[in-house]
Structure formats: structure tokens, C-alpha cells
Amino acid sequence: MTPDTDVAIKRGRGRPQIFDRDRALESAMKLFWDRGYEGTTFDDLIGAMKISPSTFYNSFGNKERLYRETTELYLNDAGNFFTPALAKAKDAKGAFEALIEAAAVAFTREEFPSGCMISLAGTHLPPSLNALRETMRTFRDGAEQALADRLSQGVADGDLPQDTDVAGLAAYFETVFRGMAVDARDGASTERLRKIGATAMRAWPSA
Incomplete structure (x- = not known):
């Protein structure tokens, strides 16, 4: 066995x-x-x-322990596209473009439910499940921090202006990705998500 x-x-x-x-x-x-x-x-x-x-x-x-275990599985398996995508390109803009492409594909795979398991998880849980809601929030905060870290690296490397609002830009793209996940749940195609991401990239600061 x-x-x-x-x-x-x-x-x-x-x-x-x-x-x-x-x-x-x-x-x-x-x-x-x-x-x-x-x-x-x-x-x-x-x-x-x-x-x-x-x-x-x-x-x-119990159900709560199982849910926590399944979210860990998601992050290590079906949802494990985030960090690798950010590391694909040497420059920050290329990294975010790679992440948009990876998200567009991941959110619309036929073998899994659409969207992102973490994006809206726990947002409507009752007070009795606050600990679980906070865990899901921690996962989302971690994703936004990863975006901010990559942007900070871009500033240090000269890919982005020194006065770039790293926190604001990270929050913006985190919101974009969450919106893409919701749109995918509503039946959006991979191509539609790509177009949303391409439009979002127009906000990219000029170096």
C-alpha cells in the first residue's frame, strides 16, 4: 500500500x-x-x-480541514501558474504579459472549473468561519505581494520609472486578475481574457 x-x-x-x-x-x-x-x-x-x-x-x-487541504492542492497544482509565469521573462513587462497569458489559459481550462479557486473564496463566509476567510485573504494578499515584488525588481532593473507606484500598480493588476477570474466563471473565452489583459497592460508606465 x-x-x-x-x-x-x-x-x-x-x-x-x-x-x-x-x-x-x-x-x-x-x-x-x-x-x-x-x-x-x-x-x-x-x-x-x-x-x-x-x-x-x-x-x-471535517469539512473545514478538507477545504484548507484542497486550497493547498489548488495552489500547488491547478493554480500553480502564477509564480512560474512571473519568472518567465527577464523584464517586468514581459513577466506580466506572461502572467496574463497564463491566467487566461488557466482560467478557461476544460478539465477544471473555470476561474480561480482563490479569487473569491471565503468572501461571503459567516462570522463563525472568520478564520477560514482570513486564510483565503492571506492567499490573495500573498499574490498581490508577489506582483509588487516583481514590480520592485523592475524598478531596480530600470524596466520601470523610479517613481512608479509599486503598491498601486500591484493592486491594479491583482484587481484585473480577479476580474478575469470572475469573467471566466461567467463563460468568457480564453481570447476574451487575453483582450482584457492586453487592455490592462496599456496602463503600464513608460520607463
């Missing part, structure tokens, strides 16, 4: 039921991504993951 596989005992049969934990986690990720935290019920989860309630609790703890 591999570390990726869990075993649950079926009541009344005495036979172990082996399931692929990684596959079950990916199924949960897609469901949360598509429906959101509150829009996903426990029955939805065990149905999509093809596991029993007891296996769910033994392997994943």
Missing part, C-alpha cells in the same frame, strides 16, 4: 475498502472550486469523493 492510499473497513463485510486519497482530494477540490465552501454539502463531498462518511472523518477530519 502506498502513502497515497487510505483503507477504510466496510461495516458488516469485514473487507477493507481501498481508495485513492489523492484522487478523492482532487474531486473535493473541483467541487469546492465550482460551488464554493457553503454551496458544497457533506453529501456532495462524499458522493464526489466516492467514500463513506466514516472514511471522510477518519481521513480528512
Whole structure:
């Protein structure tokens, strides 16, 4: 048995039921991504993951813990386009153009729900789930900080004017990417997202 596989005992049969934990986690990720935290019920989860309630609790703890684990999976797998795209080009403008292209493609892939799992995650959670909402906010803040860091590098390298409002420009592009994610959920095509990104790049400061 591999570390990726869990075993649950079926009541009344005495036979172990082996399931692929990684596959079950990916199924949960897609469901949360598509429906959101509150829009996903426990029955939805065990149905999509093809596991029993007891296996769910033994392997994943509870819904909130599972959600946190699926967001980590998203960031390390389906959503792992952000940092590599920013590192593609030597100049800052090229890096942001690469990120726009990567986002346009990632937000419209057929094998995953459209948009970004993190962009709007947790924004409408009740006060009882403030800790989860803050975790999602931390992820979004981290993305904006990564944009700011790349812009600061661009200023240091001479790609951008010394008086560039790095924080403001980073916030602007973070807003653009979140808007692209929402547009993708509404059915926008890859090409439409590319056009949105190209228009956004017109705000790029002249060196």
C-alpha cells in the first residue's frame, strides 16, 4: 500500500475498502472550486469523493480541514501558474504579459472549473468561519505581494520609472486578475481574457 492510499473497513463485510486519497482530494477540490465552501454539502463531498462518511472523518477530519487541504492542492497544482509565469521573462513587462497569458489559459481550462479557486473564496463566509476567510485573504494578499515584488525588481532593473507606484500598480493588476477570474466563471473565452489583459497592460508606465 502506498502513502497515497487510505483503507477504510466496510461495516458488516469485514473487507477493507481501498481508495485513492489523492484522487478523492482532487474531486473535493473541483467541487469546492465550482460551488464554493457553503454551496458544497457533506453529501456532495462524499458522493464526489466516492467514500463513506466514516472514511471522510477518519481521513480528512471535517469539512473545514478538507477545504484548507484542497486550497493547498489548488495552489500547488491547478493554480500553480502564477509564480512560474512571473519568472518567465527577464523584464517586468514581459513577466506580466506572461502572467496574463497564463491566467487566461488557466482560467478557461476544460478539465477544471473555470476561474480561480482563490479569487473569491471565503468572501461571503459567516462570522463563525472568520478564520477560514482570513486564510483565503492571506492567499490573495500573498499574490498581490508577489506582483509588487516583481514590480520592485523592475524598478531596480530600470524596466520601470523610479517613481512608479509599486503598491498601486500591484493592486491594479491583482484587481484585473480577479476580474478575469470572475469573467471566466461567467463563460468568457480564453481570447476574451487575453483582450482584457492586453487592455490592462496599456496602463503600464513608460520607463
